[in-house]
Amino acid sequence: MRRAVLFLAIGLLAGCVDQLAVRQARLSQFVGQPEPVLVQQMGVPNRTYETGGVKYLAYVEHRVDLVPGFSSYNPLFPGWGFYPGWDGGGLPTQVIELRCETTFQVADGTVKSFTLRGNACG
Numbered sequence: 516m517r518r519a520v521l522f523l524a525i526g527l528l529a530g531c532v533d534q535l536a537v538r539q540a541r542l543s544q545f546v547g548q549p550e551p552v553l554v555q556q557m558g559v560p561n562r563t564y565e566t567g568g569v570k571y572l573a574y575v576e577h578r579v580d581l582v583p584g585f586s587s588y589n590p591l592f593p594g595w596g597f598y599p600g601w602d603g604g605g606l607p608t609q610v611i612e613l614r615c616e617t618t619f620q621v622a623d624g625t626v627k628s629f630t631l632r633g634n635a636c637g
Contacts (some may be wrong), residue, residue, distance in 0.1 A: 535637030544619060545626045553619060553626050557560065560619075570621040577614050584608040 545553050553572065554560070560572040584607040611633035620627045 535631075540632070540637060542629050542631075545619065546628060548626050550621050550624050550626065555619075568622065571618050572621060573616055573618045575614065575616045575631075577612075578635070579612045580613060582609040583613060 545556070550570070550572075557574055561575045562573040564571045564573075588634075613633075615631060615633040615636040617629055618629055621630045
């Protein structure tokens with residue numbers, strides 16, 4: 516049992532790493548490119564900031580996911596709980612806010628680097 520749980524956890528982590536690696540590979544193609552190429556491909560940034568001759572362009576992805584809840588039904592002991600057959604257990608629907616902010620650093624008109632921040636980047 517422990518071994519199965521361990522393999523499942525490793526598999527899930529590998530899936531997350533793969534998604535992050537794919538995103539990083541896609542974004543790294545912009546490093547070394549002129550700023551207009553970045554804006555043409557990524558669109559207009561959500562925010563920009565400039566200081567000391569360096570410009571930062573931030574792109575924000577935001578979504579809300581719903582994880583459906585469930586009720587628990589106990590056919591062996593009907594009448595326990597709120598309704599006959601329903602024992603009042605289960606979990607409510609959960610709302611999860613997912614966000615990923617990609618910030619590109621641009622100096623001398625060229626993309627120098629990027630950073631990722633958030634719980635939905637990988």
